[in-house]
Amino acid sequence: MDIGSQNAPSRLESAVAEALNGLALPGLLAGCRRIRDGDAQFLLPAESASIAKREHKARAASGAGRRVAHELLQRLGYTDLTVTRGRMGDPVWPPDIVGSIAHDDELAVAVVARTDAMRSVGVDxxxxxxxxxxxxxxxxxxxxxxxxxxxxxxxxxxxxxxxxxxxxxxxxxxxxxxxxxxxxxxxxxxxxxxxxxxxxxxxxxxxxxxxxxxxx
Incomplete structure (x- = not known):
């Protein structure tokens, strides 16, 4: 839940993180972050290039979601944290990883797991x-x-x-x-x-x- 942020998580973030973790299965990591205006800064160069045509608000939401995804990948021991946007808008995960990212107007959420834990996962x-x-x-x-x-x-x-x-x-x-x-x-x-x-x-x-x- 907003791991590594200088701001304390809001009550909403904490409540959503708790609810999301309540749905998670063994081997699945989950997290959330409140979308902030400057969250596009968290997009890695390749990620930013893959969503270059998206407007400012959408880039902030993508940055928030990938901020969470990066931190979850780090918890799994990955150093290549890049999650680009595929041709159909789907996240492209590192090898041997399945995951999903979603957001509404306030919060972004992400889930990741190794492929030996599950074949595929989606979140909304x-x-x-x-x-x-x-x-x-x-x-x-x-x-x-x-x-x-x-x-x-x-x-x-x-x-x-x-x-x-x-x-x-x-x-x-x-x-x-x-x-x-x-x-x-x-x-x-x-x-x-x-x-x-x-x-x-x-x-x-x-x-x-x-x-x-x-x-x-």
Whole structure:
């Protein structure tokens, strides 16, 4: 959680870090950081070049996310900390590492693991607010199972879960997926994609909606 920063973590950062670590599995490291205006400074040269066309706010969010990712990689003993942006916006991790980065308007989060711990992982963070009504029929399909989630937040939770699943599936299949192509059962914590891959999914709804998807 904002490791190495000169500023003490805020209550929100601490709460999100605790919630994220509650979702993490053995071998998975996770962290978060509040996005600050100058966080683009944390982009390494190759990382900065890979997102050169992004606007200032997006660069700050990318810098915050990579700041967390760099510190997690250091904890795994890596010296090559570069995480560039791939052609489809996906992070390009060092060899033998899987990981994921996400952000909303306030916080950036990252998760990393060695490939001997899991094959792929995805994370997403969203505000704990209802999903806009026009997005509900796009995100929620008949194949999804929402369980007894609060109806006001169920759509946003499913949105976050499908984002996390997509991030976990893309490095394996290289396929862009629509929301309607991902089937999620939030009661059992399982999900499937058209390739036949199965993913496990976990989520929390406070203080932010966090979703973590992985396949072993």
């Amino acid at each position: 963070i969203e505000p704990a607010l209802p999903l806009p009504p026009d997005l509900l029929p796009i995100v929620i399909t008949p194949q999804d199972r929402l369980g007894d989630l609060d109806p006001l937040l169920a759509g946003r939770v499913l949105f976050a879960a499908k984002e996390a699943i997509y991030k976990a599936s893309f490095p394996l299949d290289g396929r862009v997926l629509g929301f309607e192509e991902i089937a999620v059962d939030l009661e059992t914590g399982e999900a499937a994609t058209p390739s036949g891959r199965r993913f496990m999914v976990g989520f929390t709804v406070t203080p932010k909606i966090l979703a973590l998807a992985y396949t072993a």
